[in-house]
Amino acid sequence: MYVVVGLGNPGSKYARTRHNSGFDTVELLAARHDIRLTKRRCKALLGEGIIGGERVAIAQPQTYMNLSGESVSLLVSWYKIDLSHLIVVYDDCDLPAGALRVREKGSAGTHNGMRSILYQLGSEDFPRVRVGIGKQPEGWDLADYVLAPYPTPEARKIAYDTLIKAGEAVEKIILEGIPKASEFANAWSKEEHG
16 A cells, blocks of 8 residues: 655645645546545545555645645554655755656755655655756745746646656556666656756
């Protein structure tokens, strides 16, 4: 059993923004596997299904981003999973837009949602998929940047293609393990950014 959590903020005000890259990734992943995100449990919107023979729960915490850990810790307890079977997908402004990284564990960096999760779980030993959104432009506040809509059709296309690949990276973690998923993410990032 795996629990796949995409981070974001609930509500239409935040939909399709950079900060909701995790939400959008797991939504696309769920649709690809005919998993409907309709249940409400553990402060999350979630659905259960099968990916490549493995049971999965896909979740979007319905707390705000900086309280994501509340939902994630409840999900880990409810499904009684080892942390190696928790996969968190989130936006990362330290990676160029369109880049992907898969890691087995690590710090939260500058991400408040991840800080909350590490605090609530008391551990950083769980896999994550980081979706690059790029640095904020000169003179922009980081919060304004991550919550702003994509400015151009080209930026939206890069984001969409990367979210699809992020979902594929999650599938690879589940089916082939972290090293293969990491290779896949690095190859995509190299292709995207030369």
